[in-house]
Amino acid sequence: MAELFHSPFRQRVVRAAEAVLQRNGSVGPLDVFQEMRLLPPSHFQNWCKGLEGFKVLLPRIQAGPAKIQQTIDFFKAWATEKGLVPVEAAHTRLGVHGVETLQVTEHGDPAWEAFYRTHYAPRDLPAKKVARLVAKLQKPPDLVVFEKVGDAGKCSECQTELLPGDFLLLEKGQPLCLTCADLDQLVFLPAGNTALSRRSRQHSSLAAVVVRFSRARNHYERQGLLVTEAGLAKAEALCELDAPTRTIARERAARARTAADHQFVTELTRAIVQQYPGCPIAEAGHIAEHTGRRNSGRVGRSAAGRALDASALELAVVAHIRHVHTNYDELLMGGTARLDARALVRGHIHRVLAEWSGM
Numbered sequence: 149m150a151e152l153f154h155s156p157f158r159q160r161v162v163r164a165a166e167a168v169l170q171r172n173g174s175v176g177p178l179d180v181f182q183e184m185r186l187l188p189p190s191h192f193q194n195w196c197k198g199l200e201g202f203k204v205l206l207p208r209i210q211a212g213p214a215k216i217q218q219t220i221d222f223f224k225a226w227a228t229e230k231g232l233v234p235v236e237a238a239h240t241r242l243g244v245h246g247v248e249t250l251q252v253t254e255h256g257d258p259a260w261e262a263f264y265r266t267h268y269a270p271r272d273l274p275a276k277k278v279a280r281l282v283a284k285l286q287k288p289p290d291l292v293v294f295e296k297v298g299d300a301g302k303c304s305e306c307q308t309e310l311l312p313g314d315f316l317l318l319e320k321g322q323p324l325c326l327t328c329a330d331l332d333q334l335v336f337l338p339a340g341n342t343a344l345s346r347r348s349r350q351h352s353s354l355a356a357v358v359v360r361f362s363r364a365r366n367h368y369e370r371q372g373l374l375v376t377e378a379g380l381a382k383a384e385a386l387c388e389l390d391a392p393t394r395t396i397a398r399e400r401a402a403r404a405r406t407a408a409d410h411q412f413v414t415e416l417t418r419a420i421v422q423q424y425p426g427c428p429i430a431e432a433g434h435i436a437e438h439t440g441r442r443n444s445g446r447v448g449r450s451a452a453g454r455a456l457d458a459s460a461l462e463l464a465v466v467a468h469i470r471h472v473h474t475n476y477d478e479l480l481m482g483g484t485a486r487l488d489a490r491a492l493v494r495g496h497i498h499r500v501l502a503e504w505s506g507m
């Protein structure tokens with residue numbers, strides 16, 4: 149058992165569970181499978197949307213029964229060990245006829261379905277947060293309308309031809325035009341204005357998310373919302389009212405980001421000089437700024453922490469040496485293959501690195 153406890157696979161399960169818990173505030177088995185890349189998120193989303201061929205989810209997990217069971221065992225043991233408490237989620241989708249329950253396992257065994265619905269959250273969560281979490285986990289996902297791409301098709305009810313660009317709803321895998329789906333009174337609001345979108349949906353008694361399949365990216369992309377005319381009008385009025393306030397808030401956030409970026413670059417420069425005392429201060433500043441730019445906008449504590457870690461610092465410094473202190477770029481421009489070019493300059497990089505490390 150001790151061996152099993154330290155097995156790389158257990159560590160993989162635990163790492164995935166911890167990551168989801170930190171990100172979402174709760175974690176369920178299906179999150180873990182996705183985080184571990186055993187369940188492609190696109191398959192999970194197709195299942196949530198009730199697409200044809202995605203009636204049950206379990207066969208989509210890319211692992212054998214033994215591995216699935218092992219993952220579950222490690223996950224449960226981890227949740228117990230951490231003292232997490234179960235919170236039941238709902239696996240539902242919103243169809244034209246209301247809320248439909250989604251099925252995970254092939255035979256719909258109630259105990260297993262309940263297991264897959266169970267999320268785990270920290271025990272010491274304040275009541276208010278628990279309430280919010282339960283509301284989030286129980287809420288059926290949005291009603292989804294698809295923008296037609298590719299092949300022609302017909303509405304399964306009225307047989308109207310559906311052309312590319314038309315909106316349709318899938319009902320048990322069959323396309324329905326918006327008229328048959330009773331959604332034709334809604335108006336389309338393209339994505340882009342976050343406040344307007346959020347408020348329109350909030351004030352619409354009926355709303356749907358519009359997605360379009362991107363072949364290039366192989367997933368569905370959000371195009372906008374279908375909302376009621378009244379909801380949109382109300383949202384527009386509200387946005388007009390507090391537009392100046394929102395501009396001020398946006399500017400304040402941008403200023404805070406700039407300040408955080410600046411502080412990050414300073415800290416990074418200091419860390420580089422500490423690890424590489426031989427590195428000229430100007431170059432350390434240059435490396436830090438370059439890394440900071442890459443991190444810009446996401447200089448959260450974890451991103452900054454990761455960038456300040458010794459091996460991340462070394463990667464940044466090595467990249468800098470490669471481009472500035474060797475003829476690597478020239479080799480690339482001259483047609484040398486990337487891996488060959490890297491091999492050619494490796495010795496030189498190590499010499500500079502050793503020199504900067506003060507070795």
Ligand SMILES: [Zn+2]
Binds near residue numbers: 305308327
């Ligand atoms: Zn129709």
